[in-house]
Amino acid sequence: MGxxxxxxxxxxxAQQNGNEQRVQVNQRLLIDKMLARYSSDFVVFRELIQNSDDAxxxxxxxxxxxxxxxxxxTSAKTKITLPSKELTAQNESLLMSNTVLKFHNSRITQLRMxxxxxxxxETDWKRVASIAEGNTNVDSVGQFGVGFFTVFSYxxxxxxxxGNEYMAFVWRDDISLxxxxxxxxxxxxSNQTSIILKMKTEYILITEANTDSSENRVKLAKNTAKDTTKKETVPSIDFNQLKTYLAKVxxxxxxxxxxxxxxxxxxxxQIKKTKVLIPPAQGKAxxxxxxxVHxxxxxxxxxxxxxxxxxxxxPSLTLRHVAVDAAVTINEKLHSxxxxxxxxxxxxxIQIQILYASNDLIASRRSRTPPIDSDPNAEILNSLIPLKFENGRVSPSGLIFVGLGTHQTTGLGMHAFSHLIPTIERENIDLQDAYISIWNTELLMSIGQIARLIYERTMLADFNKSQKLIDDYEISLTSYSFQSSVPDGKIGMYLFLMQSSPGNLLQSDTTR
Incomplete structure (x- = not known):
C-alpha cells in the first residue's frame, strides 16, 4: 500500500469511527493577534479613510x-489674545488654535469617523461582520477583509x-463576537456612514507642539489618598502628528x-485638495x-x-501630478x-500616479531660511513634498502609496501610487509570493518608466529655454536623484533600472 x-x-x-470535534476559534485572541500586525501610527484612521474612499x-x-x-x-505658552476687531481668516485660525490648546492633556472618551x-x-453589512471576507470590488484597495477590525485597538x-440602519458589536463571554x-x-x-468608538482604555489628547508624544508617554498623576506621586503609562494621540498624517492621506x-x-x-x-488639468503644450514632446517591460x-x-x-x-501648497492610464494584459495563467x-x-x-515638486517650488524651498517660529500648518504642507531640505541640501524622500501611504520609500524625489499588492498590514510591498511578486515588480518598473518619461519631458523643455543656467539644471534634476530605498532596497532598484534606462518614450508633434 502506497x-x-x-x-x-x-x-x-477517522471519519467513520472517530470522535468528531469542531475547530474552535477564540475570536478575542484572533483579533488581538491580528492587531499585533498593524503596528504603524494611525492605522485605524488609515483603514477607515481607505474604506471611505472605496465607498x-x-x-x-x-x-x-x-x-x-x-x-x-494662563501661561505665556498657551495664552492667545485676539485683536478686538472683525474676524479675519488669520484671527479665525488663532481662535481654532486657542480652542485646540484648551484640550491639551484631556482624556479622550469617544472617536467618531x-x-x-x-x-x-446588504453585502456590506454581511462583509463587515465577517473576518477576512475582503471587498470583492476589483477597483477597491481593500483586499484582505481585516482592516476594519483595527478599530478594536481603541x-x-x-x-x-x-443610511437608515446600524450595527452594534457585542462580546459574549469575552470569547465570541x-x-x-x-x-x-x-x-x-442620514445619507452618511459613521463609525463610533467608545474608548476602552484611557487615551490622552496632546495638542501642544514640542511635547513628548510617544505612544507610551509617561503621565505624572497625583494619588490624593496617599499624597504621593506615581508614574503611570498613558497612550496618547498627538493632534499635530494627526494633522500631518491626514494631510498626507x-x-x-x-x-x-x-x-x-x-x-x-x-x-x-480642515484641509482640501483641488486639481487643475494642464493641457498638452503645442510643440512639446x-x-x-x-x-x-513584460x-x-x-x-x-x-x-x-x-x-x-x-x-x-x-496656507496652501501646489504639487505636480501625473496619471497614466494602463490596460491590464496579464496572461490568464498568472492572473488565475x-x-x-x-x-x-x-x-x-489601472492608474499609475506620481506626485512631485515643480522647479519653482524646489528653488523657493532650497533658498528659504526657516523662521524661528514657523507656522505649524506650513510645516504640515511641507511634509507633503517628496524632498527634504536641510542646510541648503536637498535629498529625495518619496514614498510608495497603496491607496494611502506606506513607510516604504521610492528612493527618488517623487511619491508613487498604483495598484500594488501589499502584505496584510499594508505597509510593505509583497515581493515574496511567487506570483504576486511578478505583478508588483512589473508595476514598480512601470513607475520607473513613467519617472523617466517625466524626466525626458523636463529636460527637453529646459533645453528649449534660452540662457539656461547650470543651477537651473541642478534644480531640474533634484527629483530624479536616487538613493537606496528603505526598508526594502529592491523597490528602489526596480524603479532605478527603468528610470536610468533611456527609451523611446516620447514623440514630438513638431518637426525639428
Whole structure:
C-alpha cells in the first residue's frame, strides 16, 4: 500500500469511527493577534479613510470627544489674545488654535469617523461582520477583509451607522463576537456612514507642539489618598502628528478631497485638495502609447495636472501630478494564480500616479531660511513634498502609496501610487509570493518608466529655454536623484533600472 493510499485509508477510518470535534476559534485572541500586525501610527484612521474612499466618499470627518474642558491655562505658552476687531481668516485660525490648546492633556472618551460615501448595502453589512471576507470590488484597495477590525485597538464594542440602519458589536463571554443590526430612529437616519468608538482604555489628547508624544508617554498623576506621586503609562494621540498624517492621506485619494477634525463639536482643522488639468503644450514632446517591460500593461494615456492642498484659514501648497492610464494584459495563467491568493481578479484598467515638486517650488524651498517660529500648518504642507531640505541640501524622500501611504520609500524625489499588492498590514510591498511578486515588480518598473518619461519631458523643455543656467539644471534634476530605498532596497532598484534606462518614450508633434 502506497503512502498516499494509506493516508486516504486513515482519513476514511477517522471519519467513520472517530470522535468528531469542531475547530474552535477564540475570536478575542484572533483579533488581538491580528492587531499585533498593524503596528504603524494611525492605522485605524488609515483603514477607515481607505474604506471611505472605496465607498466613493468625497469628505471624511474625524470627531474627537474629550472630557469637559478644564480651566484654560494662563501661561505665556498657551495664552492667545485676539485683536478686538472683525474676524479675519488669520484671527479665525488663532481662535481654532486657542480652542485646540484648551484640550491639551484631556482624556479622550469617544472617536467618531463620518463619511458621505455610498451607504451600506446588504453585502456590506454581511462583509463587515465577517473576518477576512475582503471587498470583492476589483477597483477597491481593500483586499484582505481585516482592516476594519483595527478599530478594536481603541474600542471593544464599536457601532456602525449607515443610511437608515446600524450595527452594534457585542462580546459574549469575552470569547465570541456577536453583531446586532437594527433600524435607526427616523431622526438619526442620514445619507452618511459613521463609525463610533467608545474608548476602552484611557487615551490622552496632546495638542501642544514640542511635547513628548510617544505612544507610551509617561503621565505624572497625583494619588490624593496617599499624597504621593506615581508614574503611570498613558497612550496618547498627538493632534499635530494627526494633522500631518491626514494631510498626507489626501495625496492619492481617488474621491475624498476634504478632511476635517472636530473636538467636542468645534472644527479645529480642515484641509482640501483641488486639481487643475494642464493641457498638452503645442510643440512639446508628447507621450507615446507603449507596453510595460513584460507586456503585462499597456500604457495608454498620460495626464498632467496641478494638485493644490489648502488648509482652511491657513496656507496652501501646489504639487505636480501625473496619471497614466494602463490596460491590464496579464496572461490568464498568472492572473488565475494571483486570484487564488487575493480571492478576486485584478482590474482591467489601472492608474499609475506620481506626485512631485515643480522647479519653482524646489528653488523657493532650497533658498528659504526657516523662521524661528514657523507656522505649524506650513510645516504640515511641507511634509507633503517628496524632498527634504536641510542646510541648503536637498535629498529625495518619496514614498510608495497603496491607496494611502506606506513607510516604504521610492528612493527618488517623487511619491508613487498604483495598484500594488501589499502584505496584510499594508505597509510593505509583497515581493515574496511567487506570483504576486511578478505583478508588483512589473508595476514598480512601470513607475520607473513613467519617472523617466517625466524626466525626458523636463529636460527637453529646459533645453528649449534660452540662457539656461547650470543651477537651473541642478534644480531640474533634484527629483530624479536616487538613493537606496528603505526598508526594502529592491523597490528602489526596480524603479532605478527603468528610470536610468533611456527609451523611446516620447514623440514630438513638431518637426525639428
Amino acid at each position: 503512502e498516499f493510499t494509506l493516508l486516504d485509508h486513515l482519513r476514511s477510518m 466613493k466618499a468625497t469628505s471624511f470627518h474625524f470627531e474627537i470627544t474629550c472630557e469637559p474642558l478644564r480651566p484654560p491655562a 463620518v463619511n458621505n460615501g455610498i451607504v451600506f448595502e 474600542c471593544d464594542e464599536p457601532i456602525i451607522t449607515s 456577536t453583531t446586532y443590526r437594527c433600524q435607526l430612529p427616523i431622526e438619526q437616519q 489626501l495625496s492619492f485619494t481617488k474621491y475624498i478631497n476634504e478632511i476635517s477634525v472636530k473636538i467636542n463639536g468645534d472644527t479645529v482643522f 508628447q507621450f507615446k502609447k507603449q507596453s510595460s 507586456s503585462i500593461l499597456n500604457l495608454n494615456r498620460f495626464e498632467e495636472s496641478e494638485q493644490t492642498f489648502s488648509i482652511t484659514n491657513g 494564480q494571483i486570484q487564488r491568493t487575493m480571492k478576486k481578479r485584478l482590474p482591467s484598467n
